[in-house]
Amino acid sequence: MSTVTKKGCNPQEDIELRRGPWTLEEDTLLIHYIACHGEGRWNLVARCSGLKRTGKSCRLRWLNYLKPDVKRGNLTPEEQLVILELHSKWGNRWSKIAQHLPGRTDNEIKNYWRTRVQRQARQLKIETNSARFRDVVRWFLMPKLLQKMPYQSSIQSLNSTPIQLNTPPESLSFIEQNTVNNPYYSDKSISEGWSPSICSNSLNITQFPQISEFPATPQDFGYIDHSPLLKESYNSYESEAIQLASTATPGFNYPYYDSSMTENPCIDDMADSLWNMDEIWQLQKLQGRSI
């Protein structure tokens, strides 16, 4: 805990302002003050509550941590999907995005984006503000999140045939470059994504996937969801996506609902990653063409 002196009008008014992590006592003071006087007027809160904090610090602590409706815990796949969709619309407008996620703070969303999404982009050596990255999000990450949603279990039963990945991808050169030369991919969790059980053929990769040549709106892959926001954005996912799969590649079962996927230890190991190389392969296979 550090302190900084705030100068008053005379030396007697100098205040030692506290910084760093909040203590239980400080939290209690702030909660009690707001319970009695309400939110807002943060500088007044800071002065009158007995807290040796700035108004800003009080506001931040309340909004991001103490406020009763702040949700704790990991973001759900649905919430992650909302973030991805809204970020593609609005960019780093964290507070605006947070307005569509009740109980989640802009700070939390910002942290999620920086620690999870940007990390994945770095691993693929793609700029997060590029069209290419938006395509990756749209075609790989969003389906991956859809797969994780609770309602998918009922859909899985409709598609029980294991995925056959007999043909290597033809256009994943950027991934190959990144994996061969990038130390990150020596990481166990990533290398397992390329395990022989999944990728039986040698790589013959010649060009980067041209994702952008495909329809690029969220509606293009369709979506079903329980939130009004996403209902506005997406159509029925299972019907359209599966239809897309079946028409693009006859005889091919839509991978994201395939029960065998969840039994695959390689996939399970990657469950906490946003996407992995298998999924890129599978999506490409789903499309039946280069992506």
Place this chain on the structure above:
DNA sequence: AAAGCTTCCAACCGCGCAACT
């Protein structure tokens, strides 16, 4: 077991805007 590294997130900072004087 311990050192080094990475990840995550709470908290801070600077800036801009709006309301008020």
Place this chain on the structure above:
DNA sequence: GAGTTGCGCGGTTGGAAGCTT
């Protein structure tokens, strides 16, 4: 209109926790 104050936003940082070697 200029200055001040309060507030909110987005970017950044520091340290705790977890992981790897």
